[in-house]
Each structure stands twice: as C-alpha cells, then as structure tokens.
Amino acid sequence: MHTTPDDIQAAITEQIRAYFQTARPAASDCRWPLTSNTIGADETIAVLDVLLSGRITMGQCVAEFEQAWSRFLGVEHSVMVNSGSSANLLAMSALASPIWKTGLRPGDEVIVPAVTWPTTVFPIVQVGCIPVLVDVDADTLNMTPHAVRHAITPKTRAIMPVHLLGNPCDMTEMMRIADEHNLHVIEDCCEAHGARVGDQPVGTFGEMSTFSFYFSHHMTTIEGGMISVREDEKWSNFLLSARSHGWLRQRSDRDHLARLFGQRDDRWLFVTPGYNLRPMELNAAIGLVQLRQMPDFIRQRAELRRTLLEGLADCEDALRLQRELPGHFHSAFAFPMVLRENAPFTRDALRDHLEAGGIETRPVLGGNLARQPAFEHIPWRAYSKLRVADDIDCNGLMIGINPGVTAEQTEYVIERIRAFVRRTGKTRSRGRNEIPTCREPARTHE
Ligand SMILES: Cc1ncc(COP(=O)(O)O)c(C=O)c1O
Structure with a gap:
C-alpha cells in the first residue's frame, strides 16, 4: 500500500516505464511515415513530474533548457518560445523594433529563399518589411550567395538564409556579403539542428538563429521553438x-x-x-530529455540519408536528389526528389505509386511560395524569375527520414522507387509536369 504522495508518484513512474517496455505509440500506421514518434518513458515521466510539482507555467525547466541549448549550440543566449514560427516573428520584431534608432523600418527589404516554410516569410511582412524572394539552387535547394548579391538594393537591410531540410547554406559567403553591405543575418535553422559548415554549427553565424521543436523535427518538445543569439545581449x-x-x-x-x-x-x-509567445514548462521538460538523445537521432538520420542516396544512385537520370556543398554536414530532415527534365513519368504518378505502397509523401515545403494564395495578399518582390523554385513546385516531392527505421523498411523504400523508375523508363510514358501549367510569376508584386 502506498502511503505518501512520493510513494504514489514513484509507483506511477514505474508503471510508465513498464508501459513503454511493451509499447511505443506510433505517429502513423504507414510502412514509411513522414514522421515517427520519439516520445518515450523519460519524456512522459518528465511531464508528469512537472504537472505534479505544481510549478507549471514558464519557469525553471524553460531556463534550464535554454542554457542546455546554448551549450549545445555554442552561443551566448537562447530564448525559448512556443514554436519556430514564433521564433522567426520575435527575431524579426527584434530587428524592426521602434526602440532602436537604426532598426528596420516599414518598406525595408529582407532577402529570403522562395522555397521554404511560409512562416520564414510572413514575419517579415508582419513587422512591415518587404520579403524579397530569391531562387534556389537545383542541387542544394538553398538560396545561393550569387542570387543574394543579385537581389540587393539600397533598401535591403537583412538576409534570412534557410538551411533547407538540414542542408547548410554557404554561410561563409553569406556572412561576407552581409559584412560588405552592412546587413543583418538571421539564420532559419528550423529544419537544420546539428547541421554544420565544416566544424561550425549552423545557427552560430548570424546574429540570431531560429529553431523549431515541432513533432517531426530532429528533436521535439511537441510544439516549441528557440531563438539563439550569438553574443549580443541587446538582442536576448x-x-x-x-x-x-x-x-x-x-x-x-x-x-x-x-x-x-x-x-x-x-x-x-x-x-x-x-x-x-511563451512556451510551457511541459515543453521544456520534454526538450531537456530529447536534447540528450538528439545527437543519436541526427546520426541515424544522416546515415539513413546516405543509404537512400546510395540505393537510388541509378535513378539519378530521372530524379534530382539534394546535395550538400563539400565539407558541409547535412542533418537530414527529409528526403526530397525533383524530377529531371527528361524524366519519363509525372511527379503525381510517382507520388501515387509511393502512397499506394504505404510510403507517405508531401510537397517540398510550401513549394514556390510566390505561387501560394496567401502571397496575393501581401507585398513581396522578386528581382529574377524563380525558375528552380517553380520546378520544385511542379515536379518535386519528399518522403520522410526518421530515426529508428529498420534496414528492411529502408530496402523496401529504395526498391519501390527503383522499380517504378525502371518500369516507366521502359514504357516511356508521359513526361513530367510542365512548368508553364503554373501561372507565370510576377517580377514584382505589391
Ligand atoms: C524552415 C522553417 N521555418 C519555420 C518553421 C516553423 O516552425 P513551427 O512549425 O515550429 O512553427 C518551419 C517548420 O517546420 C520550417 O521548416
């Protein structure tokens, strides 16, 4: 018989451990899901401990998680918020605050890639600035220094590189451009925890960097985000x-x-x-447990990506697979594929074939964001055609990369893609989606 609250809590904890030894609830029944569930006994117990402590609004756990995150990344300060989108909003609000004499002002331009998640871009508009969308590179899927240089005008005040799907941008060159033109740099690392340029982690180049801990990311707090500040206490x-x-x-x-x-x-x-935009103690308690496991999750993701790249090497006549720059470590958020011009099948046929085999797919983030209906209602500019972004929009898709999948599952996915490419290669069936079926992008839009 349990007599004290501590005894009862210890008994519940034991039961939670027993539960997770027999089961781990899955996020999906698919053979190859977009997202897997990494929440286990330790996270569940950490949440229970917070709830039973009575101190449940933002407090000690959030502070500890922020410190642990700063140590992990190697930055001076980190501030936790309730999502990666909130992290971007707060970082932009910092640059544009009326409390600074030289802050960003309405009408100033911020350069962002055309292919990213929409809430990289919306915060720029929400603080009254104008997003300038630039095209991405067909191999890395990232915005290039060349495209950034081309997009700079006297109104440009900041650039926001996004390390797409875990692939680091050319940050050495981006920082050089920022120095030359006196621009702020906020790195959107929401998909790139643990990615590196040489030995330097992404998120330590710009003045501020943002991370998402949404359920599908390299580590999760279920919902949650972080803004890291390289050194300047003014920002934190x-x-x-x-x-x-x-x-x-x-x-x-x-x-x-x-x-x-x-x-x-x-x-x-x-x-x-x-x-x-505060997080809850519950989120941070989960984050502290997940952060300890994240290096292993990232190692598994990166290995899985390498296995997929090797297994699909003979499909590269038809499919363009994302590549990292030499010396960069790609932390493998997801696995995108874009049909090459001569691909003898459509993206939709490939998607249907994968889905029919229990392999979940999705578009490459928001595709070319300029094509999204929301962009009809906000000011934005582009100083060149967004050709690669359009190609990704019309002819790209991606599948999940998750820790904990088996060698059999991986073999199955590779074989299912290869079989499809081989079969349609022989029949020479209808080719890929033509880009002109999309609307022509506006050169500028305000
Ligand atoms: C590049 C990028 N930025 C921002 C976000 C927003 O993060 P959240 O979903 O936590 O709001 C995401 C979400 O995945 C993202 O991929």
Missing part, C-alpha cells in the same frame, strides 16, 4: 521582454531598468512592445 534582453508581454523579468539589465523607473513596481514594468 529584447527577446526576453517581447516574448512575454514586453515586461522586464529575466532580463540581465533588469536592476538597472528597475532603478530608472523606480516609482513603478518592477514586476509590472513594460519596457518594449511585446507578445505572449
């Missing part, structure tokens, strides 16, 4: 206020500011315009 203090109503708490300059406004209660002192 701003982010701490702006994530939480604009108030003073947690800032390193709290005492100084409290003295300046000594007549007010400093617990209720609001020093910047703010939002409420």
Whole structure:
C-alpha cells in the first residue's frame, strides 16, 4: 500500500516505464511515415513530474533548457518560445523594433529563399518589411550567395538564409556579403539542428538563429521553438521582454531598468512592445530529455540519408536528389526528389505509386511560395524569375527520414522507387509536369 504522495508518484513512474517496455505509440500506421514518434518513458515521466510539482507555467525547466541549448549550440543566449514560427516573428520584431534608432523600418527589404516554410516569410511582412524572394539552387535547394548579391538594393537591410531540410547554406559567403553591405543575418535553422559548415554549427553565424521543436523535427518538445543569439545581449534582453508581454523579468539589465523607473513596481514594468509567445514548462521538460538523445537521432538520420542516396544512385537520370556543398554536414530532415527534365513519368504518378505502397509523401515545403494564395495578399518582390523554385513546385516531392527505421523498411523504400523508375523508363510514358501549367510569376508584386 502506498502511503505518501512520493510513494504514489514513484509507483506511477514505474508503471510508465513498464508501459513503454511493451509499447511505443506510433505517429502513423504507414510502412514509411513522414514522421515517427520519439516520445518515450523519460519524456512522459518528465511531464508528469512537472504537472505534479505544481510549478507549471514558464519557469525553471524553460531556463534550464535554454542554457542546455546554448551549450549545445555554442552561443551566448537562447530564448525559448512556443514554436519556430514564433521564433522567426520575435527575431524579426527584434530587428524592426521602434526602440532602436537604426532598426528596420516599414518598406525595408529582407532577402529570403522562395522555397521554404511560409512562416520564414510572413514575419517579415508582419513587422512591415518587404520579403524579397530569391531562387534556389537545383542541387542544394538553398538560396545561393550569387542570387543574394543579385537581389540587393539600397533598401535591403537583412538576409534570412534557410538551411533547407538540414542542408547548410554557404554561410561563409553569406556572412561576407552581409559584412560588405552592412546587413543583418538571421539564420532559419528550423529544419537544420546539428547541421554544420565544416566544424561550425549552423545557427552560430548570424546574429540570431531560429529553431523549431515541432513533432517531426530532429528533436521535439511537441510544439516549441528557440531563438539563439550569438553574443549580443541587446538582442536576448529584447527577446526576453517581447516574448512575454514586453515586461522586464529575466532580463540581465533588469536592476538597472528597475532603478530608472523606480516609482513603478518592477514586476509590472513594460519596457518594449511585446507578445505572449511563451512556451510551457511541459515543453521544456520534454526538450531537456530529447536534447540528450538528439545527437543519436541526427546520426541515424544522416546515415539513413546516405543509404537512400546510395540505393537510388541509378535513378539519378530521372530524379534530382539534394546535395550538400563539400565539407558541409547535412542533418537530414527529409528526403526530397525533383524530377529531371527528361524524366519519363509525372511527379503525381510517382507520388501515387509511393502512397499506394504505404510510403507517405508531401510537397517540398510550401513549394514556390510566390505561387501560394496567401502571397496575393501581401507585398513581396522578386528581382529574377524563380525558375528552380517553380520546378520544385511542379515536379518535386519528399518522403520522410526518421530515426529508428529498420534496414528492411529502408530496402523496401529504395526498391519501390527503383522499380517504378525502371518500369516507366521502359514504357516511356508521359513526361513530367510542365512548368508553364503554373501561372507565370510576377517580377514584382505589391
Ligand atoms: C524552415 C522553417 N521555418 C519555420 C518553421 C516553423 O516552425 P513551427 O512549425 O515550429 O512553427 C518551419 C517548420 O517546420 C520550417 O521548416
């Protein structure tokens, strides 16, 4: 018989461990899902401990997770928020805050790739700036330094490289351009935890970098995000206020500011315009457990990607597979395929063949974002055609890369793709989707 609350909690904990020894709930019944579930006994117990502690709003766990994340990445400060999208919104809000004399102002331009997740771009508009979409490279699927240079105008104030699907951008060159033109750099690393340029992790080049811990990412807090600040406390203090109503708490300059406004209660002192983008203790408790496992998850993802690339080498006449630049470590968020011009089949036929075999597919993120209906309602510019982005939009798809899949599953996926490419190669059936079936992109749109 359990007599004390601690005894009862220990018994529940034991039962949770017993449960996970017999079962791990899956995210999908598919043979090759887009996403797998990595939440296990330790995460469940960590959540229970928080709930039973009574301290359930943002507090100690969030602070510990932020410190652990800063150590992992090698940056000075990290601020946790409730999603990667919120991280991007807060980072842009930091650049554009009216509290700085030289902040970004309405109408200023920020350069972003045309192929990314929409909430890389929407925050630029939400702070009154204009996103300038640039085309991506057909092999890396990333925006190139060449395209960035071409897109710079006197109104350009920042660039936002996105390390697409775990593939690092050419950050050495991006930073050189930023230095030459005095531009801010925010790295969107929401899909690139653990990716590196040589030995340097992505997320440590720009002034700020953003990460997502949504369920399908390299590690998860279910929902959650982080903004990391390379060194400048000005940004981290701003982010701490702006994530939480604009108030003073947690800032390193709290005492100084409290003295300046000594007549007010400093617990209720609001020093910047703010939002409420706070995470919960529950998310951070899961994050602390997952962060310890992430290096192993990333190793498994990267190995799996290599196996897929090797297994599909003889399909490369028909399929373009994403490549990293020499010396870069790709941390394998997902596995994209884009039909080459001479592919003797359509993207939709390949997609249907994979789905029929229990292999989940999806488009390459938002495709060419300029084609998305939302972009009819927001200001944006492009200073060149977005040809590769269009190609990816019309002829690309991707499948999942997840830790914990078996060699048999991997063999099955490779064989199913190879069989399809071989068969349609012989029949010379109808070719890929023609790009002109999409609308012509506007050169500029405001
Ligand atoms: C490149 C990129 N940026 C931002 C986000 C937004 O992250 P979240 O889904 O956590 O809001 C994502 C989501 O996957 C993403 O892939």
